[in-house]
Amino acid sequence: MTNSSAVLADAAAYAAAVEEASQAAAAYYATGESTLDDDAYDRLARGIAAYEADHPDEIHESSPTGKVAGGAAVGDVPHTVPMLSLDNVFSAEQFATWTASLERRIGRPVAAWSVEPKLDGLAVAARYREGRLERLITRGDGAAGEDVSHAAPAVTGLPERLAAPVTIEVRGEILMTNEQFDQGNATRTEHGGAPFANPRNGAAGTLRAKDRAYRVETTFFAYGALPLAGSGELAETLTELPHSELLAYVAGLGVHTAAATEVAPVRVTTVEEVQARVAEIAALRAGLPFGIDGIVIKADLAADRREAGSGSRAPRWAIAHKLPAVEKITRLLSVEWNVGRTGIIAPRAVLEPVEIDGSTVGYATLHNPADITRRDLRLGDQVMVYKAGDIIPRIEAPVAHLRTGEETPIEFPASCPQCGSEIDTSEQRWRCTRGRNCRLVASVSYAAGRDQLDIEGLGTTRVVQLVDAGLVTDFADLFTLEREQLLALDRMGETSTDNLLAAIGTARSRPLSRVFCALGVRGTGRSMSRRIARYFATMDHIVAADAESLQRVDGIGKEKAAAVVAELVELAPLIEKLVRAGVTMTEPGATPPPEPGAEEEGGGTGAELPLAGMKVVVTGAMTGALEKLSRNQMNELIERAGGKSSSSVSARTSLLVAGEKAGSKRTKAEELGIRIAAPEEFAELIAGFLSGETGEVPEAGAAVETGAGTAAVAVLAVEGGPTAAGPAAEGADAVETVEVSETVEVVETVDAVEVVGAVKL
Ligand SMILES: NC(=O)c1ccc[n+]([C@@H]2O[C@H](COP(=O)([O-])OP(=O)(O)OC[C@H]3O[C@@H](n4cnc5c(N)ncnc54)[C@H](O)[C@@H]3O)[C@@H](O)[C@H]2O)c1
Ligand SMILES: [Zn+2]
Secondary structure (H helix, E strand, O other), X not given: OOOOOOOOOOHHHHHHHHHHHHHHHHHHHHOOOOOOOHHHHHHHHHHHHHHHHHOHHHOOOOOOOOOHHHHOOOOOEXXXXXOOOOOEEOOHHHHHXXXXXXXXXXXXXXXXXXXXXXXXXXXXXXXXXXXXXXEEEEOOOOOEEOEOHHHHHXXXXXXXXXXXXXXXXXXEEEEOOHHHHHHHHHHHHHOXXXXXXXXXXXXXXXXXXXXXXXXXXXXXXXXXXXXXXXXXXXXXXXXXXXXXXXXXXXXXXXXXXXXXXXXXXXXXXXXXXXXHHHHHHHHXXXXXXXXXXXXXEEEOOHHHHHHHOEOOOOEOOEEEEEOOOOEEEEEEEEEEEEEOOOOEEEEEEEEEEEEEOOEEEEEEEOOOHHHHHHOOOEEOOEEEEEOOOOOOOEEEEEOHHHXXXXXXXXXXXXXXXXXXXXXXXXXXXXXXXXXXXXXXXXXXXXXXXXXXXXXXXXXXXHHHHHHHOOOOOOHHHHHHOOHHHHHOOOOOOHHHHHHHHHHHHHHOOOOHHHHHHHOOOOOOOHHHHHHHHHHHOEHHHHHHOOHHHHOOOOOOOHHHHHHHHHHHHHHHHHHHHHXXXXXXOEOOOOOOOOOOOOOOOOOOOOOOOOOOOOEEEEEOEOOHHHOOOOHHHHHHHHHHOOOEEEOOOOOOOOEEEEOEOOOHHHHHHHHHOOEEEOHHHHXXXXXXXXXXOXXXXXXXXXXXXXXXXXXXXXXEEEOOOOOOOOHHHOHHHHHOHHHHHHHEEEOOOOOOOOOOOOOOO
């Protein structure tokens, strides 16, 4: 929530909070280098205020409450009229309450309102004498500010000379537009400087910096003006003009205002109109070329303002309708490289999840490698993340002053993370040299992989060859390859051609679970494919299933079900082609689910099966009839026999198949009094299902193959979540490759985006 606050339990917590807030504010107003993001600071400040309301006689003199700039800023140039802050409201109701109290104070309705953007920069006063810019002063503590005239030449919108030789003080905000921020940070890092964390910090730092070897631009927006000694006749005009006309006058002098922007100030007369404009500005926020953190609403008439007066921290004739914070500091954990449809390789930042404006942000775009370099991002960095409206979250910059020295460089991939081919790095956006074929190579390699169709001799290099020769446009084409076509390829002799054709022939009779897995439907790896195949028994039933029936498969929720259905529609032509090629479309031993309306429960979980209703875990080395089976094959076997395979022993485990060198799982099963069977004993139990295994038997304990072959990041999900059943819950046993390869499921190998749980192999 925007206006939640820190809870301070006692005087010590209060003192610590005041100390932390003072330090943060001092850093924020001096160089912009606070350790807190605004949301965190505001929570702290509200906590302090709440404590003070309950303990009025304990208020510390350095408390930020009720002070301009939290009492943290300084200055030695007195302001003619105090430069105040603004009070806040967070909702239409609060605004209505505030309006009512203002109208009570002046004893009449407010005649008109000016509704304008609350620009997210810092306030300055620009003093012009006879049309020439004489002095630029920060807000400071409100009574006096610092002279920052040296910075004026690099401020766009603040002319050296006005259009008329008048003496006037123009007040407004200095900020960095998004473009100026990017440009400024690029310039800074080129000069070996640390990047600014966000545009506001950039503006604050830039305004106060002296003797920089480079120039960084900022922009001024005027939102007020007042007379100075020497203003003459103009003085009365300035104090009597409605605010809206004052802004127009200032703009006429050649000073920049927000008038030309989409969020230009508007003058309205009713509270409803104010609210409508507030909503409009809020909706425009995400797309603006500069940052705003709210909407300022001001009584427009000079008489209304005069009679309302000001408090010590803020005027009573204006209020800020704050918008939720859209920036938070979080950690950059890693960078993923995803290959798009056209072969563009785009980096994506994986963040420590952080809640911004009601949604949890776990990823952010990073445009390209050059951009990462230019912005000097490092793994482990605390980064400022921006997310507003529907825009894709972005990293603004590292928060360089929070670096610990433990940060490491971001490594760029040396070959395509999807297909392993070379990368074309001649443009800023890197691209797989296979272009659109990259995805094809990856998906065919995946389909041919050990846990899918298991086609021996069809590695990535060979797939690349087939794709480049135009022989394969999807993996169904493998089944119609002709001997002559293969012989015509480089390095394809008679023997390898015949071997390959034989392997493809064998693949034709793989069970449905493997064929379905080969399709690479998002979110369905090996074990999910097995569950789907066992439940539906035939491809026809899978294809005919709607989202509702898919949800009857263990582990498929509403979202996943809808996604699978949608993807199957897209895959229909490919499935058709596989059928025509004579590929197996049934799951041995499974029976299709009952027709809708009939009794629930079905789909191959037949109670007559030997392992029906049992949760089975396998550990240790298999012997006897099971000796050659990989963990994946063991799991297939268990599921064919009606059981559920699992990787971890818990109270719900029904049976542990423990071979030689069984470790902690055996101990745990003994502790829990779970039935333990030797491999031979188990083989007898499921004897009728043992013959079903076809094709080559891979080595037990083989590492997970993603099909992407050389994938830089293996994208893996732990079944049941990393804490429920995965290695994390497993203790020492879990680090064996054997155990890992059985517990992980490739969630998405083709697009490689969804990381559900990372597993170290
Ligand atoms: N991160 C930190 O450590 C830290 C520390 C201190 C303060 N802060 C942030 O600063 C804010 C409070 O500071 P504040 O008092 O400087 O300012 P404020 O943001 O509460 O509001 C007052 C300021 O709004 C600005 N403003 C923008 N557009 C305006 C317009 N159209 N008309 C009038 N004024 C306009 C002016 O600069 C004015 O001084 C808080 O939101 C807080 O998050 C952060
Ligand atoms: Zn590629």
